[in-house]
Every structure is written in structure tokens, then in C-alpha cells.
Amino acid sequence: MRLLVTGAAGMLGQDVVRAARARGWEPLPFARAELDVTDAAAVEAAIAAAAPDAVVNCAAWTDVDGAESDAAGAGAINATAAGVLARASAAAAARLVQVSTDYVFDGERGAPYVESDATAPRSVYGSTKLDGEHAVAAAGGSHAIARTQWLFGAGGRNFAATMLALGAERDEVTVVTDQLGLPTATAALAVALLELAAGESQGVHHLAGGGEPVSWHGFTLEIFRQAGLSCRVLPCTTAAMPRPAPRPAFSALASERPETPRLPPWQDGLAHYLERRKVHA
Template sequence: MAKKILVTGAAGQLGRDVVLLLERRGYEVLACDRQEMDITDLDQCSKIIGEFGPEAVIHCAAHTAVDAAETDIDAAYLINAVGTRNVALASEKVGAKLVYISTDYVFDGQGSQPYHEYDNTDPKSIYGKSKRAGEIMVQTLSSKYFIVRTSWVYGKYGSNFVKTMLKLGQEKPMLQVVDDQKGSPTYTVDLANFLLELIGTEKYGVYHASNSEACTWYEFTQAIFAEAEEILGLKFTAKLEPCTTEQFLRPAPRPRNSVMEHLSIRTNGFQDIRPWREGLRSFLLELKV
């Protein structure tokens, strides 16, 4: 069982929940954000990971500004590809297991069926392409890796779709939400629990890990309002209206279908992650505290 774990992107939405969970479980954690370790600096990665000597590295750091990446291509690749290479090399040198957090954006999003782990990738956005480049770095340079693709992530820390809708729903008279993009919302705490289970094994490979079941952004918003009214007692003024992707054009193309099949979770004997609506309820209960 790995006892010393280094986490990159430790101040981010997922990273913070991963660190908190590890600390609660009694692990010795080195929580690294940009200030503690610049992943784009190979020497710094080698020094910090080398001196700490972790048994596992959970690499949450990433350039996740999907629209900004379309124009700042170098920054996306510097962080998601080169930064990942640096973390992979340094982890491999100390014999650490490496968990790389990836994304549904590595697929084209045009398929009608859920994507499984061994389907061909075909990213359409710079963000997706740079994250796929990171996957290739990990597969090439690490002998003990878990690539974990996830989708529609939200949690207590940082800004996300759920928090935005809770705010706008109480301020706006009307909200239009996209109803032709489908995916699986993923609660950071549920994902963090799965990552912890994973590093205790040698079941290396590519995993799709999101909360199970799927919905559109519009259906997700309906659920957010319904559950928040019940759990938090909030009153929403906004009238919800479904709309199309074309009505909300963004610089980066969004996958129409982000639903991912959890083939590796099943075939490796792990328990599937609970349905997204249960995760949402837990998140709202956490906000209530």
C-alpha cells in the first residue's frame, strides 16, 4: 500500500479533494501547486519528486481553460504535454506509480454510443489534443501508469457549472441551457475515492471514471434546481429553457456525446462509481454544512 503520495495541481478543484482525502486516510502527502513545483521545469520536477520519493504521484495539474487554449496553443501544450512528460520522467526515476487525469475531450464527441477506453481518440479542440499528447507521454515514459479520463467535473473548491447555475438561477429571470450535449457529471469526492482505490493496486491502464448514468446540461440544471430547493431550501427565479449548441457558439468545439463506458472499472473488478444524481445530492449536502 502506497503511503507517500505526491499530488500536483493540489490547489485545484480535484487536487484539493484528493489531498484532503489522502490526509484523512493517514497518508504522507506532498501537496504541490504551481508555487511548490513548476511542472514545466524538468529539473525542478526531478529534484522535488526525487527528494520526496513518493510511491505514487497523482497528476491533477493541467491547463483546463478550454476556450483560451484555442488561441494560446503553446501554453496548453507546455502544461499538458511537456509538463506531463516532466512529471512522468521524474516519477519513473523513483519507481512511483503515476495517475494522469485526462478528459472526455480526447474523443471527437460525434459518436452515438458511449466511448470505451480502447476506442480511437480523435480530439477536436486544442485542449483535447494537448491532453491526448499528455496521455501519449505517460504511455511512452511510465511503466506503472493509470490514465483516468473523466468528464463534467464539479466540487466544493473552485468554480464549476453547478455553482454557476446555483448563482444564476437565483439572479436571472430566464436561463437557456444546452440540451444537445450529453455526458456524465462527476463529483470530485467520488472521483478522488476511486483514484485512491486505484493506486492501492497494480491494475495499470486506461480508465473511464465519471459518476455513472448520463444527462444533458439542461437535464443536469433541472436536477441541480430540484435538489438544491429540497436540500438547501433555495428559491430559483430563473425559468429554464433548453437550447442548441449553435445558439451558444464558443471558441472551442464541445463534444456532443461525452458519455464514457466504464469498461476498465468492470473488467478489473472495481465497483462502479455511483449515479451522478446521488453525487450531486452529496455535493449539495456538503455545501450546506
């Protein structure tokens, strides 16, 4: 299986390439320097030349707060480029797995979101990612849209890495208690994305770490517990820590589709992540 990966130097992209290799597939990794997904002609040429069986789009504008002041920049990558990739993939008879986000929801439901729930993004980032989903669906090719959330992995900046650094140098940190979700290890997500790439199911799939939803505060407690850090974790509210982009309050993702791959509990993903950090320390 030839798997073309865009955004291949990103946190998730690196794990998708690694997982493909581990599965005996032939990964065709394109980092941003090798393929800028906003260059439509380059995307069409790369996909036509590579003739992949499937494409996983890990390229994205992921600066959630920065998107609020550059909607055009975020939309060019998250929406327009996703459509170009989808049409080029369809033309090459390659299946596309498009990675999307829990930020397509407003977080007001109060229970985990399933695939058929109505979307209502609260941020520019969420809106551009939803536009990307629509562009992929409209291209009409074989595709899966994988919504995920709260990613952490060895290959990039993320909340867990930030907390591990703070927890090692401070006596206490203050973390919000009123945003809940499911932390998701990119290593586990990558394996699930390959399942989707190998399958034939159309449309949206929700892929997040298994187990019970947790707040960022609760996630931090578990990070410190597993890492053996004695740093105190003080609670605070989102209102006390304003950011440019509003975040959904409760955005845990669950799946109502039997064919959607299920991920292991997020606590196991965290343990695996901490092991990997030790190996590479």
C-alpha cells in the same frame, strides 16, 4: 502510502489531498506556487526528494476556450509536463495517476465511450491532453490514465456552482440540450483515483459519475430541483451559443475494464456537493 499531488490547490487536487488524508495516507500536496510542473528540473528534484509511493497529477491547463489561441502554453502543461512527471516518477519507482478528459473523443459515437474506442480530439485542449496520455505511456513506468468529465466540486469554479448562482438571482436561464455527458463529483472521483494509485493496472481507465448520461439542460434541471430553486430552464442548441473551442456532442464515459473503480450515480454526487456547500456557507 506517500502520495504526491501536483495542482493540489485546484478543484480536483484539493479533494485528492482530502481523500488521501481520510484514508490514512500521507499526502504531499504541491500547489502551482510550490511546484510549477513546466519546470522540469524542479519536478525531478521534488519527486526525487519526496520519494513518494505514487503521484496524482491534477495540474493542467483547463481553460478549454483559451487553449485555442495558445496551443503552446496548453501543450507545455498538458503534454510536455505530463511526460516529465512520468519519467521522474518512473525514475523514483513511483506509480503515476494522470488525469485526462472526455475531450479526447469527437463525441460522434452516439453511445458511451469505453477505453478501447478510437480517440479524435476536436479542440486544442483535447489534443494536448491526448499528447499528455501518450507521453505518460511512453515513459514506461507504472501508470494509470484516468479519463473523466464534467467535474464539479467544492474547491473550484464549475458549471453547477455557476448555475446555483444564476438560479438564485434570475427567473430563467438558457442551457444547451444537445451536449450529453456524465456529471462527476470530484469528491467521488478522488476516492477512485486513490484506488488506481494503490493498484497495479496499466493504461487508460474511464471514471465518470454513474447513472444515465444527461444534457447540460437536464443537469441544470436536477441542480435546481435538488437545491429547491424555482428558476426556469429554457432549452437551446450549441449552434445558438458558439464558443471558441468545439465540444463533443455525446461524450459520456463508460468502462469496459472490470478493475476500473465505479463511481456512485451523479445525482448522489450532486446531493453530497450541495450538502458540503451548506456546511461551508
